[in-house]
Amino acid sequence: MDAWIGQLLAAEGLAAMGHAQRPDQADLGLGWLYYGLARLIKPELAVVIGSWRGFAPMVIARALADNGQGRVLFIDPSLVDDFWRDPAAVRAYFARFGLHNIDHHRLTTQEFVASPRYSALGEVGLLFIDGYHSEEQARFDYESFRPSVPAHGVALFHDSIRVRPSRIYGDDKVYEHRVRHLIDELRGRQGLQVVDLPYGDGLTMVRTAGMPEVLRA
Template identity: 50%
Template sequence: MDENWIKQLFSQHDLTRMGHAQRKDDLNLGLGWLYYAITRIYKPKTCVCIGSWRGFVPMLLAKGVTDNIEDGNVTFIDPSMADDFWKDSEKNDEWFGSFGLNNIEPHLYTTQDFVNTEMYNKLDSIDLLFVDGYHTRDQAKFDFEAFEPKLSENAIVFFHDSLKKKPSRIYGKDNVYQYSVVDYIDELKQRQDLQIFDFPVLNGVTILRKLPCEDV
């Protein structure tokens, strides 16, 4: 990956935050290396990313897709509940475009609303799904189950903040809630048709894929 691109990314302080183990001092993308590497190795054509503070994950996915010779895009779903950052579609295009990325399609929806749109109906054969929205057990479950029927045969699924429970004040000090994605991950680990691996970095990232029928 171009070092200048990483320098540009880290020139924005908000893109060094939100628990992906980034480090500006040595241009270390942290878990971003994993997100980028998966797109380079698996060459996904259709990615879906649910939630992102300032776009670190969708940008790493889009960068990987761009650096491949195959065409691909990232459907990015975020209702902009934490603040108004994602509410201006023109500014969104400018933001992603400033990093040389024109293959991210932002959608100002919760997953519950997005599944009722024509855009959802048109999505098919999703190769990579990244779940990083409202970090509760119930929402992670809804996010995954909404897109599970649309996953391609060899699809990869990420869950961020998946290994620890902790209180979050991202929606304001008077709206504290508890991260509980780990509870849903524990449930998924009971399924015999999934292969699951945890990365115990900060609050954790979990990666899973569906096993071929003959391996179940």
């Protein structure tokens, strides 16, 4: 695992984007939480929406591989740049890290929801939302998959604690991260547990409380 972490964090772009990684210490930062939750929940399917260079989907995929089962469904339309555009290159990229359990869909969430694959979704034990960070898009991402996340599952929102401008799409396309407003709304919904973690660019965990709670081995 140490060698794999070293390889991951040494790759271009995989120690960036606010996950509190520390390459000099082989420290995954928030990635330890992504990995640990995937090991604990043991989902057959995890859904990741958005990623700069694949840090979250790869850490989760590694956890599922270590579990011995499970796949990551990764949705990213590659609108920031062309990194996710070529399917063969994407598969080869993940294979460099020994990962063959990530299925990438070069679609927006809206396009994916209209596809046959969405209709065939089963249980989503882990949902990671890190796409376009408007309040409206984060809400669409969450509500589209919320019915598939069981009480023992978790939804994670990245970049979720502060409102700030983003220039990731270019200086002429500045927009504001407003996921925070959705989190404030979810905090007021009965039956949801919402926890903020102020590390890196911020992470929020959301789960539906079981009624009653059922303990799992």
